[in-house]
Amino acid sequence: MNKEKVYIGIDAGSVSVNxxxxxxxxxxxKKRYIRTNGAPINALRTAxxxxxxxLGEKYTVAGAATTGSGRHLIGYLIGADEIKNEITxxxxxxxxxxxxxxxxxxxGGQDSKIIIIENKVVVDxxxxxxxxxxxxxxxxxxxxxxxxxISEFGDYALRSSMPTKIAGRCGVFAESDMIHKQQMxxxxxxxxxxxxxxxxxxxxxxxxxxxxxxxxxxxxxxVAANRGIIKSFGETLGKKIHVAEHxxxxxxxGAALIALKKRNGRPGEKSKFKxxxxxxxxxxxxxxxxxxxxxxxxxxxxxxxxxxxxxIGGRCGKYERGx
Numbered sequence: 392m393n394k395e396k397v398y399i400g401i402d403a404g405s406v407s408v409n410x411x412x413x414x415x416x417x418x419x420x421k422k423r424y425i426r427t428n429g430a431p432i433n434a435l436r437t438a439x440x441x442x443x444x445x446l447g448e449k450y451t452v453a454g455a456a457t458t459g460s461g462r463h464l465i466g467y468l469i470g471a472d473e474i475k476n477e478i479t480x481x482x483x484x485x486x487x488x489x490x491x492x493x494x495x496x497x498x499g500g501q502d503s504k505i506i507i508i509e510n511k512v513v514v515d516x517x518x519x520x521x522x523x524x525x526x527x528x529x530x531x532x533x534x535x536x537x538x539x540x541i542s543e544f545g546d547y548a549l550r551s552s553m554p555t556k557i558a559g560r561c562g563v564f565a566e567s568d569m570i571h572k573q574q575m576x577x578x579x580x581x582x583x584x585x586x587x588x589x590x591x592x593x594x595x596x597x598x599x600x601x602x603x604x605x606x607x608x609x610x611x612x613x614v615a616a617n618r619g620i621i622k623s624f625g626e627t628l629g630k631k632i633h634v635a636e637h638x639x640x641x642x643x644x645g646a647a648l649i650a651l652k653k654r655n656g657r658p659g660e661k662s663k664f665k666x667x668x669x670x671x672x673x674x675x676x677x678x679x680x681x682x683x684x685x686x687x688x689x690x691x692x693x694x695x696x697x698x699x700x701x702x703i704g705g706r707c708g709k710y711e712r713g714x
Contacts, residue, residue, distance in 0.1 A: 394448075394449060394450055394451040395414060395415075395449060395450050395451070396414070396415055396450070396451060396452075396453035397412050397413065397414055397415075397420060397446070397450040397451070397452055397453065398412070398413050398414075398415075398452070398453060398454045398455070398456075398647045398648075398650040398651040398654065399411070399412050399452055399454070399455040399456075399647060399650065399664065400412075400413070400455075400456050400457075400458070400480070400642075400643040400644055400645065400646030400647030400648070400649070400650060401435065401455070401456070401457045401458070401459075401462075401465055401469070401471075401643055401646060402457075402458050402459040402477075402480065402640065402642035402643040402646060403431055403435070403457060403458075403459040403460065403461030403462055403464070403465040404427075404459045404460055404461070404499055404500065404501070404642075405427075405460055405461075405499075405500060405501040405502070406426065406427065406499065406500030406501055406528070406613070407424055407425055407426050407427055407434075407500065407613070408425050408427055408431050408434040408435050408438065408461075408465075409422070409423065409424050409425070409459075409639065409640040409642060409643040410422065410423040410425075410435075410438045410439075410442070410640070410643055411423075411637075411640050411643035411644040411646070411647045412442065412446070412450075412647065413644070413647045413648065413651060415453075415651070415655075417487065417648060417651060419637065419644065420446070420450075421442065421445075421446065422637060422639075422640045422643070422644075423438045423441075423442075423640075424613075424639045424640055425437065425438055431461050431464075431465065432464075432465075432468070432670070432674055435465060435469075436667065436670040439469075439666065439667040439670070440667045440670075443666060443667050452662060452664045452666065453654055453662055454472050454473075454650035454651060454653065454654035454662050454664070455469060455470070455471045455472055455473075455650055455662060455663075455664040456471055456472060456473035456474065456475060456480075456646040456647065456649045456650035456653075457469070457471045457473075457474050457475075457646060458474075458475050458476065458477055458479075458480035458642050458643070458645065458646040459477055459480075459642060460477075460502075462474050462475070462476075463703045464691070464693065464703060467693070467700070467701045467703060468669055468674070468693065468700070468701075469664060469665055469666075469669050470662075470663035470664050470665040470669065471663070471664070472650055472653060472654065472662055472663055472664065473646070473649050473650055473653050475645075475646060475649055477497075477504065477518075477642055478504065478506055478513065478516045478518075479513070479645070479649070480641075480642045480643075480645030480646045480649065481495055481497050481504070481506060481611055481641055481642050481645055482495060482506050482508060482513050482645070483645040483648050483649055484611070484635070484641040484642065484644040484645035484648065485506070485508070485609045485611065485635065485641065485645075486508065486511055487644070487645075487648055488609075488635060488636065489607060489609050489633065489635075491607050492508055492607050492609050493507070493508055493509070493605040493606055493607055493608070494506070494507060494508070494602075494604045494605060494606075494607070494608045494609070495508065495608075495609050495611060496594070496608060496609070496610045496611070496612075496624065496632075497610075497611045497612040497641070497642075498590075498594065498610075498612045498613070498614035498615070498620075499612045499613055499614070500528050500531075500613060501528055502518060502519060503518070503519045503594055503598050503612070504516060504517065504518040504519070504598065505517050505594075505598050505599050505602055505604075507602055507603060507604075507605075515602060515603075517598050517599070517600075517602065518598065519594070519597050519598040529565070529590060530544060530586065530587075530590065530614065530617065530620075532566070533566065533569060533583075533586055536566075536569070536570075537573075537579060537582070537583065539579075539583075542616075544583060544587075544617055544619060545587075545616070545617040545618035545619040545620070545621075546618070546619075547579060547580045547583040547584075547619070548580065548583045548584040548586075548587045548617075548618070548619025548620075548622065548623075549584075549618055549619060549622065550580040550584075551578075551580045551581045551583070551584035551585075553581055554581055554584035554585040554587070554588050555572050555577045555581045555582050555584070555585035556585060556588075557569055557572065557582070557585040557586055557588070557589040558589065565586070565589050565593075569582060569585075569586060572585070583619065584619060584623075587617070587619035587620050587622070587623040588623045588627070590614075590620060590623070591620065591623040591624050591627050592627070595627065595628075604628060604630075606630055606631070607631075607633060608624075608628065608630050608631070608632050608633060609633045609634075609635055610624065610632050610633065610634045610635065610638065611635050611638050611641040611642075612638065612639070612641070613638075613639055615634050615635065615638035615639070616638065616639070621634060671695075672695045672696040673695065673696050673697075674693065674694070674695055675693075675694050675695075675697075676691055676692060676693045676694065677691075677692050677694070678690065678691050678692070678704075679692070681705060681709070681710065683707075683709065684707075686706055686707075688704055688705045688706055688707075689704050690702050690703070690704045690705055690710045691703050691704045692710075
């Protein structure tokens with residue numbers, strides 16, 4: 392039986408590993424959002440094993456691509472055909488679902504980004520990886536402090552008719568301000584709505600500073616599940632905020648679409664994808680500092696059963712060549 396060709400995209404982030412599988416018509420067949428809990432390799436192993444069990448008899452992987460902060464580590468490990476940055480992957484996914492998208496707002500657990508698109512070309516972008524007040528982890532922390540589940544955060548915010556003003560320029564100041572408002576007796580739903588406004592303010596003042604935010608605005612990333620944040624963006628920008636259907640795995644979908652396009656352009660070339668077999672044996676890593684020049688690069692050596700598989704982290708490629 393001839394198996395149908397599929398393409399895998401993997402977004403290896405700081406909080407989750409997201410996986411998307413599409414067919415030759417770019418139709419999404421399967422998606423997974425898996426919390427890494429500090430162990431991205433284990434999370435990906437679980438995802439690939441489950442997918443092979445569910446889809447292995449019907450489909451064969453014709454191409455694979457990785458993106459996200461861990462794209463090089465995961466890409467080299469699984470044998471990715473393409474390794475792409477997050478900006479490219481998120482933009483590709485947004486343009487696939489929204490032909491006329493102009494602005495992509497992406498907020499994940501540990502970072503956030505904005506992508507400006509004109510005539511289906513990325514013309515500007517910015518990322519924020521420093522201040523936690525503009526990311527999902529900030530909301531997670533405040534939800535715990537307020538004693539509610541993060542999944543309820545948006546519903547609480549929508550109950551508010553007068554959001555509490557909370558300083559949003561810094562995560563530390565925002566948390567301190569929130570505690571002060573709690574002590575003053577402000578209603579919980581007003582505090583939560585204020586936190587949503589604070590995150591949006593932080594995002595626009597840092598990531599979106601100086602950017603031309605035009606229609607159509609598409610919201611991606613895990614935080615797009617929060618209806619309070621969606622409302623805050625809409626009210627602040629005075630625009631309709633479109634939430635991508637698969638907002639949580641758009642980076643992975645973009646990577647899969649890139650793999651599809653690249654592999655279709657090389658019909659006679661076999662994919663390098665190794666599948667779950669790449670996790671056979673004990674996978675370990677160790678770090679060392681290269682003193683070959685003033686860059687002092689930190690090199691990560693990944694091993695299987697004590698034998699080196701590959702090195703990543705260098706700027707000049709010396710250790711990637713196996714030196």
